[in-house]
Amino acid sequence: MSYEIDKPDEQWRTELTPAEYQVLRQSGTEPAYVGEYTDTKAEGVYSCRACGAELFRSDTKFESHCGWPSFYDPKDSAAVELLEDRSHGMARTEVRCARCGSHLGHVFEGEGYPTPTDQRYCINSISLRLIPGEG
Numbered sequence: 767m768s769y770e771i772d773k774p775d776e777q778w779r780t781e782l783t784p785a786e787y788q789v790l791r792q793s794g795t796e797p798a799y800v801g802e803y804t805d806t807k808a809e810g811v812y813s814c815r816a817c818g819a820e821l822f823r824s825d826t827k828f829e830s831h832c833g834w835p836s837f838y839d840p841k842d843s844a845a846v847e848l849l850e851d852r853s854h855g856m857a858r859t860e861v862r863c864a865r866c867g868s869h870l871g872h873v874f875e876g877e878g879y880p881t882p883t884d885q886r887y888c889i890n891s892i893s894l895r896l897i898p899g900e901g
């Protein structure tokens with residue numbers, strides 16, 4: 767898989783903070799409940815912190831109480847890429863930015879949240895940047 771934004775690892779390393787690099791480029795997970803957007807209700811568009819692609823809108827963000835920002839639908843389905851993830855002894859679906867391939871989080875479904883899609887895009891705050899405006 768090649769991405770529209772394709773930078774050598776060394777370049778990502780210099781452009782991102784160590785914490786951003788660890789999550790975005792090494793599929794890390796930030797600790798629960800500490801991310802800057804966990805409880806954010808501001809209107810706007812959440813873009814990829816690595817490449818700036820628009821990924822989620824604030825009007826699909828909901829309170830999941832899981833400790834990470836949660837959305838029930840991406841802004842455009844083509845904005846994210848979904849990949850099977852069998853790491854850590856679990857079968858999960860990884861969510862990546864479709865433009866640069868950076869790791870965003872995971873998507874879960876069928877959990878019973880009262881949302882239109884019954885999906886929970888569980889996304890690391892540090893993978894996102896909120897651009898305030900109309901959600």
Ligand SMILES: [Zn+2]
Pocket residue numbers: 814815816817818819863864865866867868
């Ligand atoms: Zn990106």
